[in-house]
Amino acid sequence: MEFLQMMKNGKPQQIAMNMINRNPQISNNPIAQNLIGMAQKGDYKGIEEFGRNIAKERGVDFDKSFEEFKNQLQLK
Amino acid sequence: MQINPYQTYQQPAMTNFNPGFNAYQYNPMQNVQPQRMIQQEQTQPQQQAAQQPGMIGRMVSKMEDIVPNDVPMNGMPAFFPKQDLTEIYVKLWNNDGTLSTFVFKPSQNGEVINNKCDDKKLEIGLSEDATRAFMDRFDDLSNRLDVIEKSIKPKGRASTAKKDGDGE
Numbered sequence: 001m002e003f004l005q006m007m008k009n010g011k012p013q014q015i016a017m018n019m020i021n022r023n024p025q026i027s028n029n030p031i032a033q034n035l036i037g038m039a040q041k042g043d044y045k046g047i048e049e050f051g052r053n054i055a056k057e058r059g060v061d062f063d064k065s066f067e068e069f070k071n072q073l074q075l076k
Numbered sequence: 077m078q079i080n081p082y083q084t085y086q087q088p089a090m091t092n093f094n095p096g097f098n099a100y101q102y103n104p105m106q107n108v109q110p111q112r113m114i115q116q117e118q119t120q121p122q123q124q125a126a127q128q129p130g131m132i133g134r135m136v137s138k139m140e141d142i143v144p145n146d147v148p149m150n151g152m153p154a155f156f157p158k159q160d161l162t163e164i165y166v167k168l169w170n171n172d173g174t175l176s177t178f179v180f181k182p183s184q185n186g187e188v189i190n191n192k193c194d195d196k197k198l199e200i201g202l203s204e205d206a207t208r209a210f211m212d213r214f215d216d217l218s219n220r221l222d223v224i225e226k227s228i229k230p231k232g233r234a235s236t237a238k239k240d241g242d243g244e
Contacts, residue, residue, distance in 0.1 A: 030151040034171040053173030058144045 135159050142167060144175060 017040065026032045038046040055062035132148055133155035142165060147154045153168040164180040182189045 025150070028150070031149055031169055031171055031173075050173035054144075057173070057175045 131155055133157075136165070139163075139165055139177075139179075147175065 017036065020036065021027050026036070035047060035050065038044075038050070051066075052062045055065060132152060134146070135158075136142055136156045137159050139156075139158075142156050146156070147167045147169055149169050151169065151171075153166050156165040156167065158164065161182065166178040166180065168176055170176055
């Protein structure tokens with residue numbers, strides 16, 4: 001019911017953000033909050049930098065992995 | 077008149093069995109199972125809540141044994157005591173996706189406890205950058221020595237040749 005009201009009144013992006021923020025695992029997670037903040041501000045470069053840093057820490061080639069990810073979703 | 081020997085045998089058995097069967101029509105398991113389910117449902121959130129404030133980590137033999145997956149991505153630090161208890165590594169993910177590492181060393185009354193393996197620690201403690209800087213310096217020095225050696229050698233030969241010429 002509440003979801004339907006949200007669908008009627010809000011923008012899809014806002015609805016998605018509200019749903020994400022309601023999850024206590026995300027709302028109590030400072031890293032996730034930082035990511036959401038960047039997404040809301042449209043700081044996509046910051047998100048990419050975050051991804052690159054994580055990939056570097058895990059010893060993963062970011063560009064290669066991202067290409068594979070895009071291929072899986074057939075975004076190419 | 078024939079006597080049926082089984083008649084007397086069967087009847088008591090049936091009469092004894094029936095009350096027992098009737099008694100089991102009330103199945104205590106039917107009531108026990110839902111109770112257990114409810115108990116499990118009640119205990120699961122408690123366990124999850126109890127896990128949150130607890131410490132995350134494990135014993136390691138060296139720092140390199142720690143993999144990024146050992147550190148939770150919720151901002152909580154993970155603790156990795158070294159097996160010989162000479163150091164405790166604390167790792168946590170930063171907001172920018174980098175991994176921070178803090179090294180805690182034992183101390184007593186404000187003084188760092190010296191251990192037998194201090195020399196080894198010093199060797200290991202030198203970072204790669206410091207080692208590289210030293211090695212670059214050594215390479216530079218050896219190159220300079222080579223240049224000096226080359227510049228000296230021809231002169232030495234010439235002077236010996238001259239000396240030889242003088243001698244003749």
